[in-house]
Amino acid sequence: MNPLIELTLTRVREFLREREAVFWVFIFPVLMTFALGIAFRNTAPDKTFVAIEGDASNPRVSELANFLAHSPEISSSVVTPDEAARSLRSGKIAIVIQPNGDSYSLRFDPTRPESRTARLIVDDVLQRARGRNDVVQIGEQRITETGARYVDFLVPGLIGMNLMGSGLWGLGFTIVIARSRKILKRFAATPMRRSHYLLSFMLSRLVFLFLEVAAVVLFAWLAFGFTVRGSWLTVFLITLLGGFTFSGIGLLVAARPTTIEGVSGLMNFIMLPMWLLSGTFFSSERFPSVLQPFIKALPLTALNTLLRAVMNEGAPLWTNWMHVAILLGWLLVSFVVALKIFKWQ
Amino acid sequence: MATQTSSTEQSVSPATQRVALRCEGLVKRFADVTAVNGLDLEVFAGECFGLLGPNGAGKTTTVEILEGLTPADEGKVELLGQQWNSNDERALRERIGVQLQETQLAEKVTVIETLRLFRSFYKRGHSIDEVIQTVALEEKRDARVGKLSGGQKQRLAVACALVGDPELLFLDEPTTGLDPQARLSLWDVVDKFRKGGGTILLTTHYMEEATRLCDRVAIMDHGKIIALGTPLELIESLGADQIIEFRVTSPIPEGALTGLPAVTHLHRRGEDYSLTVREMGVALPALLAEIKRRQSELVSLTTHEATLEDVFVSLTGRMLRET
Numbered sequence: 001m002n003p004l005i006e007l008t009l010t011r012v013r014e015f016l017r018e019r020e021a022v023f024w025v026f027i028f029p030v031l032m033t034f035a036l037g038i039a040f041r042n043t044a045p046d047k048t049f050v051a052i053e054g055d056a057s058n059p060r061v062s063e064l065a066n067f068l069a070h071s072p073e074i075s076s077s078v079v080t081p082d083e084a085a086r087s088l089r090s091g092k093i094a095i096v097i098q099p100n101g102d103s104y105s106l107r108f109d110p111t112r113p114e115s116r117t118a119r120l121i122v123d124d125v126l127q128r129a130r131g132r133n134d135v136v137q138i139g140e141q142r143i144t145e146t147g148a149r150y151v152d153f154l155v156p157g158l159i160g161m162n163l164m165g166s167g168l169w170g171l172g173f174t175i176v177i178a179r180s181r182k183i184l185k186r187f188a189a190t191p192m193r194r195s196h197y198l199l200s201f202m203l204s205r206l207v208f209l210f211l212e213v214a215a216v217v218l219f220a221w222l223a224f225g226f227t228v229r230g231s232w233l234t235v236f237l238i239t240l241l242g243g244f245t246f247s248g249i250g251l252l253v254a255a256r257p258t259t260i261e262g263v264s265g266l267m268n269f270i271m272l273p274m275w276l277l278s279g280t281f282f283s284s285e286r287f288p289s290v291l292q293p294f295i296k297a298l299p300l301t302a303l304n305t306l307l308r309a310v311m312n313e314g315a316p317l318w319t320n321w322m323h324v325a326i327l328l329g330w331l332l333v334s335f336v337v338a339l340k341i342f343k344w345q
Numbered sequence: 346m347a348t349q350t351s352s353t354e355q356s357v358s359p360a361t362q363r364v365a366l367r368c369e370g371l372v373k374r375f376a377d378v379t380a381v382n383g384l385d386l387e388v389f390a391g392e393c394f395g396l397l398g399p400n401g402a403g404k405t406t407t408v409e410i411l412e413g414l415t416p417a418d419e420g421k422v423e424l425l426g427q428q429w430n431s432n433d434e435r436a437l438r439e440r441i442g443v444q445l446q447e448t449q450l451a452e453k454v455t456v457i458e459t460l461r462l463f464r465s466f467y468k469r470g471h472s473i474d475e476v477i478q479t480v481a482l483e484e485k486r487d488a489r490v491g492k493l494s495g496g497q498k499q500r501l502a503v504a505c506a507l508v509g510d511p512e513l514l515f516l517d518e519p520t521t522g523l524d525p526q527a528r529l530s531l532w533d534v535v536d537k538f539r540k541g542g543g544t545i546l547l548t549t550h551y552m553e554e555a556t557r558l559c560d561r562v563a564i565m566d567h568g569k570i571i572a573l574g575t576p577l578e579l580i581e582s583l584g585a586d587q588i589i590e591f592r593v594t595s596p597i598p599e600g601a602l603t604g605l606p607a608v609t610h611l612h613r614r615g616e617d618y619s620l621t622v623r624e625m626g627v628a629l630p631a632l633l634a635e636i637k638r639r640q641s642e643l644v645s646l647t648t649h650e651a652t653l654e655d656v657f658v659s660l661t662g663r664m665l666r667e668t
């Protein structure tokens with residue numbers, strides 16, 4: 001019986017027998033992918049909803065309705081001024097058109113992107129209907145690519161977030177519970193090598209790391225046709241690096257606290273900024289540029305960037321060596337410090 | 346006021362016995378208390394040595410210093426001829442077995458998985474089946490730890506201490522909180538280990554446990570040893586072997602009671618009086634006469650043989666489980 005193997009087996013058993021942990025690590029990210037993938041799926045471009053303000057019996061109104069009906073991109077309806085105002089406010093329509101003698105007037109909110117689009121479309125349709133000739137021919141080539149949809153952006157982010165969560169909770173909680181139940185002290189009273197205990201966490205993470213990533217990728221592939229553009233080897237290396245970095249941070253977080261409350265507080269303090277800033281759900285470049293150096297230094301930002309680069313763009317590892325270096329730095333520092341300050345009782 | 350060991354047949358003679366554990370001048374201070382206050386101990390190979398004392402006496406702190414888990418502020422520890430600061434700490438750990446007072450083993454793993462894990466830490470030791478049999482957990486071998494009763498958990502904890510086939514076994518309050526049945530079955534485990542020639546250092550605050558299991562006992566209070574000897578020697582040191590406990594309707598001055606013939610000691614706690622007496626036949630009639638003379642009346646009266654509990658009371662003026 002090898003102590004390292006027995007310790008690792010114990011880790012694996014404890015994890016698999018903890019139903020909540022299995023849910024949060026495997027089921028939850030899949031549900032999340034599903035929910036967000038559905039909510040933000042890209043469909044064929046939606047029609048632009050337009051309201052014509054006026055009376056249907058007015059010939060200028062019916063002529064206008066006729067013009068708009070020629071465009072497949074527009075869905076229009078004739079409404080009273082009251083209703084037009086209400087629909088515009090609630091976002092049901094993008095723009096209101098009012099025949100105004102021989103001309104037209106448009107009413108819309110310029111801060112809404114779809115309203116600005118609607119203005120261009122309506123203007124184009126009406127000018128042509130009234131006899132404008134195009135001066136130059138413009139050809140079109142329409143492409144909808146996987147890899148550029150929201151779900152393609154989302155999946156690597158969710159994987160990164162999951163690697164962070166399972167690394168921190170997985171090590172942090174398990175170790176602090178063992179300390180508070182005096183199991184660490186009990187182990188310290190045996191000839192067990194202390195390095196074996198800590199190493200067993202790395203090995204058991206190794207088992208689950210890839211299952212975690214595989215669960216989300218597989219699901220996203222089945223449900224949304226998600227594909228990985230880069231090499232699987234690169235994905236493997238990044239997962240390994242990211243998983244171990246967050247295990248190291250988990251070890252650091254768990255090095256001293258003796259109570260669950262203590263370690264929970266510490267973990268939330270560490271994870272919260274990364275949940276918000278590291279670009280899981282939207283690009284972190286949207287934050288002000290003064291924050292950017294700080295955001296870039298966060299391990300989750302680096303991991304998300306690396307995962308997106310390989311999954312969405314198919315970039316090889318070395319093109320993002322800066323982010324690799326950031327993760328390696330965190331990994332090294334957290335391990336060294338954790339081992340130095342680790343308390344067995 | 347330590348009671349010296351007198352050389353009677355029961356005591357183990359230091360001259361002929363190998364010392365398994367020795368410590369001198371141990372001191373351990375925490376922020377607001379001195380938990381161990383200049384403690385010397387010698388445990389001989391093959392004996393069961395009991396550290397007896399109330400809660401907070403410093404038993405656990407002492408034992409954890411001896412186990413090399415807590416550093417002492419002062420003093421020397423030597424066990425099985427080695428010291429804890431040597432480079433060979435792991436080799437020493439191979440030879441001792443430890444059950445800690447507060448360990449709660451992982452609940453989601455089974456008995457056999459737990460033992461296999463602990464067994465893997467030791468180069469040599471017993472087979473899992475042997476140990477399971479020793480602690481009588483055969484029927485629970487595949488049960489999860491969380492599903493065990495208190496007594497079964499405690500036997501598993503002892504099994505984890507035994508699995509490396511130690512020469513020296515530390516048990517810290519192994520039966521505290523267990524029902525009498527569970528306690529008996531743990532005593533069996535201790536007996537088996539002793540029959541195999543092992544040395545035990547155990548702490549307890551149960552008198553009957555110390556009397557039943559231990560060859561020698563050290564009574565500990567406020568971080569110090571206040572008496573040392575075989576249970577019998579300690580009881581004899583009271584200079585008496587009978588105790589009268591009684592309660593009366595109106596109080597009797599203490600001087601009147603200690604002045605009675607054959608009475609060696611008085612302990613009073615509220616309404617309850619406890620007299621240590623040499624000869625029951627002399628003391629009891631005198632006591633009854635005194636009560637009558639004071640125009641008080643007996644509410645209750647019992648007599649019993651002196652125990653280690655009475656030794657503790659006479660040394661400290663407190664009951665063992667009071668604190």
Ligand SMILES: Nc1ncnc2c1ncn2[C@@H]1O[C@H](COP(=O)(O)OP(=O)(O)O)[C@@H](O)[C@H]1O
Pocket residue numbers: 375376378379380398399400401402403404405406407
């Ligand atoms: N880690 C600690 N920090 C502060 N005080 C402690 C600590 N451990 C024990 N003590 C104190 O030391 C004294 C002795 O405790 P302990 O050795 O556990 O006694 P026992 O095992 O005899 O009940 C107690 O007053 C206890 O409160």
Ligand SMILES: [Mg+2]
Pocket residue numbers: 404405406446517518
């Ligand atoms: Mg104790």
